[in-house]
Amino acid sequence: MPGEAPLALNQTPDVLVIGGGNAALCAALTAREAGASVLILEHAPREMRGGNSRHTRNLRLMHEGPTKLLGDSYSEKEYWDDLMRVTKGKTDEKLARTTIRLSSDLMPWMERHGVRFQPSLTGTLDLSRTNAFFLGGGKALLNSYYTTAEKLGVSVRYGAEVQELKRDGNEIREVLVSREGVMETFRPKTVVVASGGFQANIAWLKEIWGDAADNFIIRGTPYAKGRVLKNLLDQGIASVGDPSQFHAVAIDARAPKFDGGIVTRLDCVPFSIVVNQEAQRFYDEGQDMWPKRYAIWGRLVAQCAGQTAYSIFDAKSVNLFMPSVFPAKRADNLPGLAQQLGLDPIQLEATVAQYNSAVAAGSFNPRVLDDCHTDGLVPPKSHWARRIDTPPYYAYPLRPGITFTYLGIRIDEQARALTTDGGAMTNLFAAGEIMSGNILGEGYLAGFGMTLGSVFGRIAGKEAAHHAIK
Amino acid sequence: MQSSNTTDEARRLLEICNACRYCEGFCAVFPAIELRRSFTNGDLNYLANLCHNCRGCYYACQYAPPHEFAINLPKTLAELRGETYVEYAWPKPFAVFFKKNGTVVSIATALGIAAVFLLTAGLQSPQILKDVHTGPGAFYKVIPEGAMIGVALGTTGFAILAMVIGAIRFWRDTGGGKATGLHALATAARDVLTLRYLGGAGDGCNNRDEQFSQTRRVYHHALFYGFTLCMGSTTVAAIYDHILGWPAPYAFLSVPVLLGTFGGIGMMIGTAGLYWLKLVGDQTPTARKWMGSDYALLMQLFLAAATGLALLVFRSSSAMGALLALHLGIIFSFFAMMPYSKFVHGVYRSAALLRYAHERRNSGQPEVATHS
Numbered sequence A: 001m002p003g004e005a006p007l008a009l010n011q012t013p014d015v016l017v018i019g020g021g022n023a024a025l026c027a028a029l030t031a032r033e034a035g036a037s038v039l040i041l042e043h044a045p046r047e048m049r050g051g052n053s054r055h056t057r058n059l060r061l062m063h064e065g066p067t068k069l070l071g072d073s074y075s076e077k078e079y080w081d082d083l084m085r086v087t088k089g090k091t092d093e094k095l096a097r098t099t100i101r102l103s104s105d106l107m108p109w110m111e112r113h114g115v116r117f118q119p120s121l122t123g124t125l126d127l128s129r130t131n132a133f134f135l136g137g138g139k140a141l142l143n144s145y146y147t148t149a150e151k152l153g154v155s156v157r158y159g160a161e162v163q164e165l166k167r168d169g170n171e172i173r174e175v176l177v178s179r180e181g182v183m184e185t186f187r188p189k190t191v192v193v194a195s196g197g198f199q200a201n202i203a204w205l206k207e208i209w210g211d212a213a214d215n216f217i218i219r220g221t222p223y224a225k226g227r228v229l230k231n232l233l234d235q236g237i238a239s240v241g242d243p244s245q246f247h248a249v250a251i252d253a254r255a256p257k258f259d260g261g262i263v264t265r266l267d268c269v270p271f272s273i274v275v276n277q278e279a280q281r282f283y284d285e286g287q288d289m290w291p292k293r294y295a296i297w298g299r300l301v302a303q304c305a306g307q308t309a310y311s312i313f314d315a316k317s318v319n320l321f322m323p324s325v326f327p328a329k330r331a332d333n334l335p336g337l338a339q340q341l342g343l344d345p346i347q348l349e350a351t352v353a354q355y356n357s358a359v360a361a362g363s364f365n366p367r368v369l370d371d372c373h374t375d376g377l378v379p380p381k382s383h384w385a386r387r388i389d390t391p392p393y394y395a396y397p398l399r400p401g402i403t404f405t406y407l408g409i410r411i412d413e414q415a416r417a418l419t420t421d422g423g424a425m426t427n428l429f430a431a432g433e434i435m436s437g438n439i440l441g442e443g444y445l446a447g448f449g450m451t452l453g454s455v456f457g458r459i460a461g462k463e464a465a466h467h468a469i470k
Numbered sequence B: 001m002q003s004s005n006t007t008d009e010a011r012r013l014l015e016i017c018n019a020c021r022y023c024e025g026f027c028a029v030f031p032a033i034e035l036r037r038s039f040t041n042g043d044l045n046y047l048a049n050l051c052h053n054c055r056g057c058y059y060a061c062q063y064a065p066p067h068e069f070a071i072n073l074p075k076t077l078a079e080l081r082g083e084t085y086v087e088y089a090w091p092k093p094f095a096v097f098f099k100k101n102g103t104v105v106s107i108a109t110a111l112g113i114a115a116v117f118l119l120t121a122g123l124q125s126p127q128i129l130k131d132v133h134t135g136p137g138a139f140y141k142v143i144p145e146g147a148m149i150g151v152a153l154g155t156t157g158f159a160i161l162a163m164v165i166g167a168i169r170f171w172r173d174t175g176g177g178k179a180t181g182l183h184a185l186a187t188a189a190r191d192v193l194t195l196r197y198l199g200g201a202g203d204g205c206n207n208r209d210e211q212f213s214q215t216r217r218v219y220h221h222a223l224f225y226g227f228t229l230c231m232g233s234t235t236v237a238a239i240y241d242h243i244l245g246w247p248a249p250y251a252f253l254s255v256p257v258l259l260g261t262f263g264g265i266g267m268m269i270g271t272a273g274l275y276w277l278k279l280v281g282d283q284t285p286t287a288r289k290w291m292g293s294d295y296a297l298l299m300q301l302f303l304a305a306a307t308g309l310a311l312l313v314f315r316s317s318s319a320m321g322a323l324l325a326l327h328l329g330i331i332f333s334f335f336a337m338m339p340y341s342k343f344v345h346g347v348y349r350s351a352a353l354l355r356y357a358h359e360r361r362n363s364g365q366p367e368v369a370t371h372s
């Protein structure tokens, strides 16, 4: 198979990179170009390589003036303000500012390593100034990185799950890896962990969320099980981020358990009413413009019985949002729709009737916070409230889709892992999702995951190579 | 408008792509998808022919197999494209030629060659094929002028008629409407002549793996423009012969011979290169059942060029008679099979690009950047 490392692998590379997503590849490329020998260990097989990064489409770049792709400017200050707003100040300012500043020269570096960009995708106008889109998406980006890495002589081993890192004082001495049931031991000079979050580890999620976690859908890779993260935290590496929190959005309940990616997202909520399994509304669907409310709904649906809710709308609204992967359920009347969804038809009709009678007159405009709202309804619908009265009626079943978890390992500005006793590891570095909690204490900013992984991937790669060959 | 398993599969994929859109910048297909929310069979046939099979969207797809969505757009669209050739073929009964098309075209070529040999030997005399003929009108000593011109006009005339009717059927089925409008025509012509969309937004196609390469575009250009030069050569020769009264053969440095020589060399390089790319390429994103059809057309074109050049080199020798019969047999079968071979991809692709140019102008969507 092309790109597969030869069987006799260098067991003592200068830099061992754990993970095969964006952060891992940025680290590997940088370390290799700094003269180090580099081995990448990726748990996934080649066809599914690349973790959550394979599902991405853009990254957020600071720019003080117009660039060939991004118009106008997106200053450090504005970027910082956006970050403060979403994290509510839960961030490490030094690391955050480093990320923002270094994001401004990512694009030429990425292009030199084969990544190509395209104008912002249709339907994403809100991001066209701040976010650069990858031509072909995240998998195409990874393909370019892997191709370049192989040309530079980076070895890649697929299907290789890192099970354990052996800590000795402030050093990692050995890395134990299982591949096709066989254990191997590596003794690298330095290690970069870029193995993502633990969102695909359902057992771990259950420790926090109980059986509800069985109904969670994982939007990205099934390989982000947090094995390396847990192993390191167990050995006194300092943690960062709330261990119980994750980023989630409401997605189509029929999505595959893992790797459904972008196409399972639903943008219908603001144009609908959302009911739980009792056919009752439970939250203001029209609170704010959708991208801003996107993440709240993951949490809301996770708190519903059966972790399921239903977004219900009528023929007037069916073309107001982006299509998604599965067709909406459809019926000529509400009881028919209720039946398809397994809801009580009488209750659904009652909920809709109650909502309809509370809808105040207004002029509907899907692009702004319009004046269509309800009067005297609890909970209210503050915008885009129109009567649901025009057949056919439609519904999408919703479930929480987990994007990533916040728990990670604490690092310093050189991306070195810190220890619980206040020290720093000498040869262990971290990049990407696994250290994002340093900067994203909560919330999320579209395109920030890839920015953070690229910036700290490069820092980790550089520092690791430097440490290994000095 | 027929429905088939391929149609259903294409519809399934396109609905996923329309929710995803990550490949929007690769080619014309994705912006065209985004102008629609649902896909009629006519829409699918249009999109299938708009796809240039560059394979960029296969390697970039986060849902490619082994993902359970199993998206392989280039393969499915290529299969559907093949079905459109059958669907729009005229006259209807001749659509059967698209079944096992590779074999049919190969047999037709063999029959064409045999027919010319047998008729020459039978109606004239076998000796004619062995004699040395030189000077003006030498070729007509082997194949009489009336026969050569009659067959040539007959087959090309019929082929053009059949392909025009096919194109009209395609146009109607994919939405009809007027096909005028200078800007759209000019855009479509440029897109055809430059193979703008054969190339993942500027870096070329994917042949063997994730890496991009311009080789396919280069070979296709060599073939296309080589073929155009050869057609030019034939046209000039026809003018010399029938208007100016100078029958072939012509001097080595004459216009028809120069055009034919360069054209023939271009065609040989192009066909051999494309053949090689198919052999070494990754077959996953291809419609294997239509590969035979591709190979057969490439073989016909290669042989047409090779025998043409051989004829030029050996025209003063005793091999000329046989070479001429061979060359004309191949040319004859090529034109006869034109509407029923992979050749029609050019007709429907051009029509699809014209439709695309029209609908983009009418939609007001900005042009998709092909370089970034």
Ligand SMILES: Cc1cc2nc3c(=O)[nH]c(=O)nc-3n(C[C@H](O)[C@H](O)[C@H](O)COP(=O)(O)OP(=O)(O)OC[C@H]3O[C@@H](n4cnc5c(N)ncnc54)[C@H](O)[C@@H]3O)c2cc1C
Pocket (backbone or CB within 6 Å): A018, A019, A020, A021, A022, A023, A024, A041, A042, A043, A044, A049, A050, A051, A052, A053, A054, A055, A056, A057, A058, A059, A060, A160, A161, A162, A163, A194, A195, A196, A197, A219, A220, A221, A223, A224, A225, A226, A227, A228, A260, A261, A262, A402, A403, A404, A431, A432, A433, A434, A446, A447, A448, A449, A450, A451, A453
């Ligand atoms: C559907 C979706 C869309 C998104 N879109 C965007 C976007 O457009 N822009 C953006 O900035 N962010 C986006 N994100 C977030 C983004 O994906 C992440 O922030 C980013 O990809 C993290 O990169 P990473 O390299 O740290 O981790 P990942 O890409 O998840 O990579 C982790 C890697 O580690 C490997 N691994 C894990 N454990 C082991 C082990 N024990 N041994 C060996 N290997 C192991 C995995 O196989 C994987 O290759 C999106 C996320 C999802 C789910």
Ligand code: SF4
Pocket (backbone or CB within 6 Å): A136, A137, B016, B017, B018, B020, B021, B022, B023, B024, B057, B058, B060, B061, B062, B063, B064, B071, B073
């Ligand atoms: S081919 Fe795959 S990645 Fe590209 S638009 Fe379609 S679904 Fe998305």
Ligand code: SF4
Pocket (backbone or CB within 6 Å): B023, B026, B027, B028, B029, B030, B050, B051, B052, B053, B054, B055, B056, B057, B058, B073, B074, B197, B200
């Ligand atoms: S032209 Fe290329 S990118 Fe476009 S649909 Fe066809 S194979 Fe995919």
